[in-house]
Amino acid sequence: MTTPTLTSFAADEAPTLRYPQGGEGLPWGCPAGGLMKSLLFSLLIALNTSVWAGEAAPVGEDPAIEQRMVKLAEELRCLVCQNESLAGSHAELAEDLRKEIRVQMKAGKNDKEVIEYLTTRYGDFVLYRPPFKPLTYILWLGPLLFLGLGGGIWYVTLQKRRALKDTPVDEKQLDEASKLLAAQLLDEKR
Amino acid sequence: MIPELGHFALIVALLLALTQATLPLIGAQRGNLTLMAVARPAAQGQFVFVAIAFGCLAWSFLHNDFSVENVARNSFSQLPEIYRFTATWGSHEGSMLLWALILAFWTTAVSVFSRHLPDDMVARVIGIMGLVSTGFLAFLLTTSNPFLRLLGDAMPADGRDMNPLLQDPGMVIHPPMLYMGYVGFSVAFAFAIAALLSGRLDAAWARWSRPWTTVAWAFLSAGIALGSWWAYYELGWGGWWFWDPTENASFMPWLAGTALIHSLAVTEKRGAFKAWTVLLALTAFSLSLLGTFLVRSGVLSSVHAFATDPARGAFILGFLAVVIGGSLALFAWRAPKMLTGGRFNWFSREALLLSNNVVLLAALGTVLLGTLYPLLIDALGMGKISVGPPYFNAVFVPVIAPALFLMGIGPLARWKEASLPDMVARLKWALAISLATGLLLPLTLKGFNAWASLGFSLSVWIALTVLIGFRERLKNGGRLAALPRAFWGMQLAHFGMALGVAGITLVANYQTERDVRMNVGDHAGLAGYTFTFRGTTDHVGPNYRAARGTIEVSEGEKPGGKKLFVLHPEKRIYNASGMAMTEAAIDPNFFRDVYVALGEPLNDQATTWVVRIFHKPFINWLWIGALFLAVGGFLAASDRRYRIAVQATAPSNAAAQGA
């Protein structure tokens, strides 16, 4: 295990380690807010040069493609920071893959083709919404099964309950109630 | 010296826990009062020593004792004092110590507030909790000792810092709250086991364990909500629930606990569902333990995945197998085999509460299935798949929706047999109004949207039925303040659900966002506001450096409107770890949050940035709703009937009945 040095982020790129290192929590390769490559030598007080100020430009050149890309990337898993979506992750690979998705969309590929591009390289693991196939039948039908099972239990219980004699309040409960009442009186006297 | 003292205190605590776990249980079995009497002092002593150990660890953190490995790995000399304190539970070892501390706290609470319970019951409950304590303390001492030293050359000059994500006020309160909830279910668990052991599974048992369960549930609700709120403002991309295994690990006990408090109501009031209630009590705490295993063992990859060590995973799994397996075996052996309680019909409060339970458990099963499915597939050697938010969002909402609908009817239905025509007459207006709102409201917003309709209808439905509940209680005179706290608690909690559902529906369907590149002076319009970027300034924090942006927000989507407020989102680099963090800036109010986060600087002068702007309508209703849940829970648990002194000797016929 190498110990991260205090200066490690002064490098052009933060070192990308393979495995979670450093303090506990996030792996090193998973910047919580992105790597600031240029920030260190550029923390200047920005002057208010509003001469060219105007309507801010959207991040993607083509807003329609950007929207499609983000929507798709939200359903994909980042392979480096595995608990982030491809849309949310700041890992470099995620950025590269987003770029690639943009390029492919611009080239006229539809969502299905883009997903196929990713799954041939990284497998079904990248899909946050597992495809419906024999391997995932139980996953997708499970909730329905649980509800059905619950309905069955409900029905059977109700059948049994309705068949019960309608006992008035049983003695045990009466006894219990009187004890509680006595206790309550005691309590109030205090 | 202090860390050694802590280590020693932990060993003493383990010995006391062992005593607490053995003698009282033996005493209860043999009817030996002397042995039973050990329970209270042992539990309280254990609490004192765990607290000393915890204090020692906190001391080491506060005094930057980097010769302690745990401190060296998770703290830093420049870390502000408050975070040095919270770093005590920021690591795996520390958070397990917090777990043990809170468990000891709950045990001590039971030992103090149980004067009216039969001695053997107290001895058993405290004994069972001692067994759980023993497991956790042994786990700490054998695999996760927080007091290990780095001596001589191994001692670093400075620490590696706390994970920047955890350097937040949320860290002060979220984990303790969450653990109060998680661990609090151990009381219900211990009561259930004690009842199974003694065979005294009656209404009195339900009455005893009910307030404890409700309080734990209220803490858990608050803890989960705090975690979600924290993730929302700290992670910087505006989400508030990610269906991460760690979140699911806390959500599953909550679902089981919710089912449990409803089932306990039936057991207490009607004597029915005894076996079912016991099983739920076992399940709720088992899921807390399971969550610990899932997060700590590394069998699932999660944001929280602490440094994984197979020995830890194996230890917890073994412990899990003993505790849960043992209790389920006891259940199979001792649970009442007869149908208890009286008759009830298709349409009755019992039947409605049963359907609520069934739906909640189906929802729980769904979350469990989705969380574990990748592991199951992997263990069977059938490949690796991911199950993420798109799956959970798609299946969870339809599964839980019936429970939200039933919530409106249950509290208004009579026990044993309610009249359906009568109910229809009482609720027809509420139903009509909620359906109409659900259908029409989306049309006035952004056009028809089935999910939004469902959410609005359910939210309005719950809120109206709560109002009807109050009106009917006050119909024959009476004052609001005179209504029992249990009633108030239930209605507040239900109303909280209405608020939460409304918040979720609105933010999920109507939030807007923009990702823009902003030069100094640039503006962008969104949701009736204009955001003007005024550049960034250098800002030096105690243990980080930051670029702090200034964004002016004005009225209208075109520049020139009235200036409203200024936001300062930050981009931080932490000195020790070099980790970058996004600190979002939020302007909250009752109706919406305006949320701004800095992305990447796009040029070397840092005059152009990627900026993310969100408009999140009604998102705060979500957390206000959760607050209502928690307050409702505490209120219900403080109902006067729980404070009534039950005679120390339990009803003798009740003892005979269960066996």
Add this chain to the structure above:
Amino acid sequence: MKRWLPLIIFAVLVGFFAKGLFLNPREVPSPFIGKAAPAFTLPMVGQADKTFSPADMKGKVWLLNVWAPWCVSCRQEHGVLMALAQSQPVPIVGLNWKDKAREAEQLLAQAGSPYLAVPDDLSGKTGIDYGVTGTPETYVIDKAGIVRMKHVGPIDEKVWKEKFEPKLKELN
């Protein structure tokens, strides 16, 4: 029987968990195992006029090691690779992945190169075509150009003995 059901379900789960303790949830298997290694043609580090393509290795069992000068774990692995280059059980090709700072040539001149060839994947696209998620990653490719194995993370002696040697024996 009904009352034993919770225990039975739990026992099954414990079985899965026990198995799960020995699995790594983060390790994603490569979908390329048993499939042809993706083709590419890239210039070589230090010899910009020459190119490398996997087709050049037809008829040989070889390793494709994806590395980068900025990668810390790759340095750990470097010694092991150098030793392998000496004993020469198998040719190693080092795909230089996303070396934006252009340091590879100098680094290899300084520390020694274990590689037969070092194709230069500046854009990172070839790495992505192979499903690389980070460095180092090593692919075993057989005589027919089929990917037979993938190892994620640095190679050490233990990994080499237990994972690579048997595979290479099988393929040769």
